[in-house]
Amino acid sequence: MRRLILAALLLLPFTARADEVPDAGASSGRTRLVLWHAYRGTEREALENLAKRLNDDATVPYTLDPLAIPYDALVDKITAAVPRNRGPDLFIFAHDTIGDWAEAGILRPMEGEVDPTTLRGFFPETVTPLIYRGKLYGIPLAFKSAALVYRKDLLPTPPRTTDEMIAAGRKITNIDEGKYGLVYENGLLYFHAPWLFGFGGSLFGDDGRPKLDSKENAESVKFAARLLQQEKIVPQEVNGALVTALFSEGKAAMAITGPWVLGDLDPKIPVGVAPLPIISESGKPARPFLSSEAVFVSAKGKNQELAMMAAAFLAGEASARERLLVGKQPVALKSAWDGLSRTDGEVLWAFRDQLPNTYATPNTPAMKSLWSPMDNVLGLVLHGSTTAEEALKEAQGKVEGVLAKVDVPKEEGPFHGFTLLMVGLALASGVWTNRKLQMTRALSSTFDSRITRLAYVYMSPALVAMAVLTFCPFLVGIGMGFFRHTYGRWDFVGLANYRDLLSGTDGRFLYTLGMTVFWTVLNVSLHVGIGLALALVLNIKGLKLKGFYRVLLIIPWAVPSYITALIWKGMFHPDLGAVNEVLAQFGLNTRGMSWMGEVTTAFLANLVTNTWLGFPFMMVVCLGALQSIPSDLYEAARLDGASRAQQFRLITLPLLKPALLPAVLLGSVWTFNQFNVVYLVSGGNPDGRTDLLVTEAFRWAFERGPGGAFGLSAAYSTLIFLILLGYSLFTNRVTGSLEKALE
């Protein structure tokens, strides 16, 4: 009986599946449609106005219930919820994920359901991106692209060509004052795209396969490097926050950014928006990526006909006007723009002027595997680590490698083997647990059985929680390692993931492992060294302000690690960071020196950050252990003639060991899996060479390959687990024997 309950508990998460979306609005006889979106501010206001108007009109056969979801979470929520019938009826998002969604059967194809004349009412640039493999999947609402945002107080007229832009930029740039002509996130493909397409480059070849190493692409990368290295009108290592900050403070005259940034700016700043300049070298206009924001209908919805009606309404004339005028949204419907004069809508019109010269982000799933390699190319070339041609060639090789991995032949029964294996693992663990229980029972047979039964009752809440929260995800994780995942399909591949990882076919497992071990050893040594030294100082008798120092030294530990990591990242900025500035005060030529460009310096930056985070724990442990050493041991040693060094070596260190060894074990595991610091400070730069096993695992799951290489990632995680398990068992044996010896 107990066995059955246990097995049932373990299987619970696999079988539990609610399949009903509650139908509301039944009382009024109208069907309630749920709409997910990620709008904020005025855009959200406009959308909610529209929904209200619709819901007040009793002649409409449905009601619309808009639900705002954070932008970053929306993709995952839709990908996860819709296939399980828990998603919305319709949702609004950019077009670039429709490839994934169409493959996964999330989107209802709209081919033939939308009147061609209606479609002709939209800007064609916004319609084409919504077509995937020849089928239309959404109706466009708005378009978003970057443009040239500039400060009218610093730059009266926007440049028409890149030469003009560079000339104006050089005039304004003053590095000593931290002023720059232009600011944009030059390390990201998204913001580099205007140059790439402006130089006539492309991301895909004529055969539709990724093609990165073209001459034009190299030209564009060189141009970006020129802006940074020769013209010096752009700051180094820019991120989104820095763009907003420099521009708001008047330290940057121009920015390449999108309409989303306008809401974050002080309305008093005299902002102008203009289309991006013409590339002087090619004579072609710079072309930023275009996102077509559209309304999509869920393929799993219960009321798809009504949802189609609602989608048509949202894209229609009345809605478009509301979204344009109230929502300040560059809408896709041509006719709506009649209601907005150029003087009233200067900024919006500027984005509309950019529209003809944009490049719709490719909606093929393969695009997903290009972002990170191209960002890498930019990082390497901008840091001067390699040439544009070489970096692109290497990236091309990598992308082909990744795509070869995920282009697995599609077979039938996607979930079959996976589920079977999971059930098998769950049963095996159930049997194992039961055997353990029986052994325990045999041991405790001398006790009253009522008492043991009561003990199980008391333990059951914890057991259930452990099973649901720890054991099940753990087993699922191990199981996933035997599969390849593409768009919700799981194909059993046996140990292939492990084979490929260990043989180096996928990434540089051994390099990363070596890096991780090196990182762990170095960090833990520094943590213990600094922690112990500080503990010894704090343990000095009669030291004044001891409590104050103690609090001060524990603070790094009390601050959330990701905040500390972000602060350090800022401090390591080449031009604006405190580290270079302080080093320069000591006469070192560090101004403008990039920390993230070289493996050694990037590693050093990570190391400094993590040392800052890690020493307080060791200090606290050491201090506690030091205070528990009786002072008469030192007196006895002094009488025995031991010098200070001998006292430390022969008494302090051996007596610290029992407390320090478990702390070192813990610290090693934490450091081995230190995700925050590596991901946030160096971000694996340059070229993933400072990545640890744990950040690599994350990148395989969420940053590489279409559809998420969850299988590889799970295999990675299982390997990490096995390594740490081995290490812990080994250390435990050593400390265990040590403890026995101390008794």
Next chain:
Amino acid sequence: MASISFRGVTKSFVDASRKNLAPKVVVARLDLEIADGEFVVLVGPSGCGKSTTLRMIAGLEEPTSGDLLIGERKVNAVHPGERDVAMVFQSYALYPHLTVYENIAFGLRVRKTPQSEVDTRVKEAAGILGLTDLLHRKPSQLSGGQRQRVAMGRAIVRKPKAFLFDEPLSNLDAKLRSEVRAEIARLRRRFETTTVYVTHDQVEAMTLADRVVVMAEGYVQQVGPPLEVYRKPANKFVAGFLGTPTMNFLPGTLSDGTVSGKGFFIDVDTRGTGEVTLGIRPQHVTVGKHGKVLGEMEVEVVERLGAESYALGTLGGTHFTSLVGSEEPKPGTRVPVSVQEGSAHLFDAKGVRMEG
């Protein structure tokens, strides 16, 4: 082996945690000569300065003023390790991570003694103390008495100029205490090393010492061989501190060879007049009329110790204890008590002994 001399040594502490920043004098103007090979016991109630005196010899505290000599060498500021003295701590201070062998060898190893010599000496010391079978054990695996012996082993293995003992028996139970006491006496005869021994237990002081130094509140009250100090206490404090049960003190008036007070009367050899305190050890008074009657005591309790019994009560309103003779008095009765010839001690108004 060496003598130890205190010449006007004062030790005071400034306690930073107290509001009062005036230094607290713990040992005041101590003059004491300890001869080579002598066994001296420092005895007194807690806080009397005896441990501080010992720690000054060890070098764990530095005298505030005055001179401290070991042999002919002034050692006021000499590092403890260079004084060549060994100390047995109250807590034994054994190194918990080292075996008995390594604990005993520690001082030799630190001094870079050759391994062969370390081995011989450790085994010799272990043999003397009966630790040979325990050499591989850790302190946590030993009994209290065994740990005590390891602590002593650690001291004797170095063949130091002086042994210092800081209340070494206070963590042992009563039975073990007398065993180890005998052991210390035996060792002492064997080594004839200068020894300074601190205790608050008068029995240890009486049984072990060549000379006892009675201290109170930082000052030496009396120095002398144990029996002499017992028989002729220099003042009321010493008289009351040594001896069990405690000496009886009766306030009275001296006039022309007699001391009289409330409820008692006695002839003494001392001349003079004035307010005095009469001191009589309980062993020297007996219930009943056997010789000179001192007075009548009111019996409250009778304590039977086996070999002898004592009557506890009051005499003239003051606490009084008397030996019980052949007939045991009933509690609540008044009985006469008789005093032995020549057993009276007289102390003047300041508590100083008055000689006859």
